[in-house]
Amino acid sequence: MEILIKGGRVINPADGFDAVCDVYVANGKVQKIGENISVSSDALVIDATNKIVAPxxxxxxxxxxxxxxxxxxxxxxxxxxxxxxxxxxxxxxxxxxxxxxxxxxxxxxxxxxxxxxxxxxxxxxxxxxxxxxxxxxxxxxxxxxxxxxxxxxxxxxxxxxxxxxxxxxxxxxxxxxxxxxxxxxxxxxxxxxxxxxxxxxxxxxxxxxxxxxxxxxxxxxxxxxxxxxxxxxxxxxxxxxxxxxxxxxxxxxxxxxxxxxxxxxxxxxxxxxxxxxxxxxxxxxxxxxxxxxxxxxxxxxxxxxxxxxxxxxxxxxxxxxxxxxxxxxxxxxxxxxxxxxxxxxxxxxxxxxxxxxxxxxxGIKKGRLAESEDADIVIFDVETPYEVDVTSFASKSKNSPYHSYQLYGKVAYTLVDGKIVVNEGKLQA
Ligand SMILES: [Zn+2]
Ligand SMILES: [Zn+2]
Missing domain, CATH: 3.20.20.140 (Metal-dependent hydrolases)
Known part of the structure; x- marks a missing residue:
């Protein structure tokens, strides 16, 4: 599957890379990071405008x-x-x-x-x-x-x-x-x-x-x-x-x-x-x-x-x-x-x-968002607050002291090996 993550603030903490640009993912790897990447029309496009794209x-x-x-x-x-x-x-x-x-x-x-x-x-x-x-x-x-x-x-x-x-x-x-x-x-x-x-x-x-x-x-x-x-x-x-x-x-x-x-x-x-x-x-x-x-x-x-x-x-x-x-x-x-x-x-x-x-x-080869690295990626929002609801947790257990806290940083997408696992804040069926 090909995925184009468009227009997010892309951060690679290991080398300090931090820029608004696109990330192109195919075959489980990050193929390209740059501005205005154009790809085939088969690629799925994720609009990451105003979101953070990170490892x-x-x-x-x-x-x-x-x-x-x-x-x-x-x-x-x-x-x-x-x-x-x-x-x-x-x-x-x-x-x-x-x-x-x-x-x-x-x-x-x-x-x-x-x-x-x-x-x-x-x-x-x-x-x-x-x-x-x-x-x-x-x-x-x-x-x-x-x-x-x-x-x-x-x-x-x-x-x-x-x-x-x-x-x-x-x-x-x-x-x-x-x-x-x-x-x-x-x-x-x-x-x-x-x-x-x-x-x-x-x-x-x-x-x-x-x-x-x-x-x-x-x-x-x-x-x-x-x-x-x-x-x-x-x-x-x-x-x-x-x-x-x-x-x-x-x-x-x-x-x-x-x-x-x-x-x-x-x-x-x-x-x-x-x-x-x-x-x-x-x-x-x-x-x-x-x-x-x-x-x-x-x-x-x-x-x-x-x-x-x-x-x-x-x-x-x-x-x-x-x-x-x-x-x-x-x-x-x-x-x-x-x-x-x-x-x-x-x-x-x-x-x-x-x-x-x-x-x-x-000692694992992970934690980078850079070309040729595994496409393990998180996309999240730091601007919109949301309320923690432990009843919505995917975990079987709900023992959290943070129920009903107002927090920033809700995850919108999680990609593992180039596959979407969390899609618009929900587990991909
Ligand atoms: Zn311990
Ligand atoms: Zn422990």
Whole structure:
């Protein structure tokens, strides 16, 4: 199929290209970018006037819940949610049931995604067998089967010696290690430690619960000269540790999530279980530090940590509610509304955190909008506000704190390998 995307503001964040022009797509690739491209009359024309045309977004951290928890999400629904949010590649975490800790399961996810997925799926394997934090998983075999990284996400690697061996072993296969930093002996609470927790009578989680492990991991990675990636950075102290480590030449990268730059612990007021996550929502000071970290490049990627849960798992007393929120369908609009419209980042900078930077960390040849690249493209509107309606989400789960928010940046089209997956804001039948 041939597609001509006409008259949009075309942005390639990797090299800063930013111009109003046309994009011609055929055979799954971007064939030409330029002004007034003329093509055969068979080509489908998408009018992108007053819209942004950018590389499809890359989410380096989501939970698709398959195998084992398909009542929350599966590869089909999760990748549909991704496409609706403008993502064309997602890396999914291995805390499924069973845990993705061997090559056969990595292949299962890849095959299933090939058949049923709306976007590209890049599985992440476990660091330890069963994510139990005891024995290393077969990282080399998983890498060979297509795992882009390893992580025990959902659980920390509590034993520093195991993390050290994981970095050494994964490093032999140039495999990225993603660390969910949480010192469990400090983390036995339900929300951020502070005034709100005290008022609500909930046990708090201090910033140190995250920061001591961020510090530990950059120290170990630095000593070994291996790569480490810090998942879902939520605190001012973590940002500062990563900033200092980068200055010292340690090979550390980091991600944060939209909820850590848009919400504070105040969102928990009224015992809102859709504001319960791990790490917890912090304070305004932390939010500002996260934004500063994105602005100066300390934080590389914006990931969703899309964590679907069934209504019954959230509609319980706060302490018993499961952690996490769905994020694929609101990430880009939250970035545009809270970072670009507030003049914290330029649109090109925001998109870089959501395209080329995460692609490069994962080592996948994605995240570019340029001639001869794969035609994974998102087209969205930054001028017209819309109201978030969780009931319209393609995700099976609706656990989002952003219901009825007015945001900018609704996705109009998503193309994957040159095929239209989202058409005028709706999934292509
Ligand atoms: Zn995590
Ligand atoms: Zn996660």
């Amino acid at each position: 499809g977004l890359i989410d380096m951290h989501c939970h698709l819940r398959e195998p084992g928890q398909e009542y929350k999400e599966d590869i089909k629904s999760g990748t549909q949610a991704a496409a609706m949010g403008g993502f064309t590649s997602v890396a999914c975490m291995p805390n499924t049931s069973p845990v993705l800790d061997n090559a056969a399961l990595i292949e299962f996810v890849k095959n299933k995604a090939e058949k049923e997925g709306s976007v590209h799926v890049w599985p992440i394997g476990a660091i330890s067998k069963g994510q139990k934090g005891e024995q290393l998983a077969e990282i080399g075999d998983m890498r060979a089967a297509g795992a882009v990284a390893v992580s025990d996400d959902g659980h920390p690697v509590s034993n520093p010696e195991l993390m050290r061996r994981a970095l050494e072993y994964a490093g032999m296969f140039d495999t990225l290690v993603i660390s969910h930093c949480e010192e469990l002996s400090l983390a036995g609470g339900f929300m951020n430690e502070g005034a709100v927790a005290t008022r609500l009578g909930l046990k708090g989680i201090p910033n140190a619960a995250e920061e001591v492990q961020v510090a530990r991991d950059v120290i170990i990675a630095g000593e070994l000269k291996k790569r480490i990636h810090i998942a879902h950075v939520s605190t001012e102290g973590s940002v500062e540790i990563v900033r200092q480590a980068k200055r010292r030449g340690i090979r550390v990268t980091a991600e944060t999530c939209p909820h850590y730059f848009t919400l504070t612990e105040d969102a928990v007021e009224g015992f809102n279980t859709n504001a319960k996550m791990n790490p917890p929502l912090r304070t305004q000071k932390d939010v500002e530090a996260i934004i500063a970290g994105l602005a100066d490049g300390t934080i590389d990627a914006i990931a969703t940590d899309h964590a679907p849960h069934h209504e019954d798992e959230k509609d319980v007393e706060f302490a018993a509610a499961l952690n996490g929120i769905v994020g694929l369908e609101t990430a880009l609009p939250l970035g545009i509304t809270y970072l670009v419209k507030e003049n914290k980042l330029t649109l090109v900078e925001l998109l870089k955190h959501m395209t080329s930077l995460p692609a490069d960390i994962l």
